[in-house]
Amino acid sequence: MSDHAGTFDDSGWIDLALAACDETDDLAMLAYRGAREVSTKSDGTLVTSADREIERLIRDRIHTRHPDHGLIGEEYGQEAEDSAVRWFLDPIDGTSNLVRGVPIFGTLIAVERGGTLEAAVV
Secondary structure, three states: OOOOOOOOOOOOHHHHHHHHHHHHHHHHHHHHOOOOOEEEOOOOOEEEHHHHHHHHHHHHHHHHHOOOOEEEEOOOEEEOOOOOEEEEEEEEEOHHHHHHOOOOOEEEEEEEEOOEEEEEEO
């Protein structure tokens, strides 16, 4: 588990985000090594099976701990978006790099409360 500075974490949100990222590392690396299906979204950007699988896994982890929180993700859109606490998910930021074999990509998770960013993990 990674260290983090600061005093905020009264809800365990940083630990949850870090654990979700740690859990999805292997999926992203398998996709990077070629174990993936690639398609094009309606906006012309690439999406892989790993993008979808990683976002689903992160959503499941958040919903298990915080079923009343909102989620806004790149692959599956919004749910409970008017919740006081909302999570923002990009399962693989840099999908085009991943597909081309460029090792510059990552999973992004942020959480806000009442419109104020409280925590973010890359």
